[in-house]
Amino acid sequence: MGVMKILFFLLIGLGAIGLAVGVVGMMLPASRTAKAGREISAPRDQVWRLITDVAHQPTWRKDLAKVELIDATPGHERWVEHPHRGPSIAFSTESRIEPVEWVIRFSGPAEGRWSGRLESLTPQRTRLQVEETSTVSNPWARVLARLAFDPQAFMESYLDQLARTAEQGGS
Secondary structure: OOHHHHHHHHHHHHHHHHHHHHHHHHHOOOEEEEEEEEEEOOOHHHHHHHHHOHHHHHHOOOOEEEEEEEEOOOOOOEEEEEEOOOOOEEEEEEEEEOOOEEEEEEEOOOEEEEEEEEEEEEOOEEEEEEEEEEEOOOHHHHHHHHHHOOHHHHHHHHHHHHHHHHHOOOO
8 A cells, every 4th residue: 555545544534533523522511510618727818818819829739830910909800820731721800709709710721710608617617619610612622621621620629728728827
């Protein structure tokens, strides 16, 4: 068999794989939602400072290489997170009720919304409820996102790191 025939069949095969991935992606839901909650042995104000002081999050979040702060005005925060692996993600505050609720929007490979609600259980104990909904509109990217990213596992890891930092007195 000649080289041209091999290349032809190779291209046909790659095209068929690409088409199959696209069809699978179109069948997957574009949006995913993850929810989690955690009781943290720290005052609500301390937990609030940790989650809203985005510039210092790389000190306690192992996934972040750096944060580029664009606007630090409370209620109008805008920043870009640069993870150690993967693409950067832009964030902005949608609403903020200090120290009770913070809702942010994000965009990058996915677009979505994250909300955190804090409840003071005792002066030294806080419950944080978080919810994130992300949407990947491109069907091929949707397949990759399903294979490479688990939003529930990411949220649990975030809460583990937050609780550990808060309970060790970080602020």
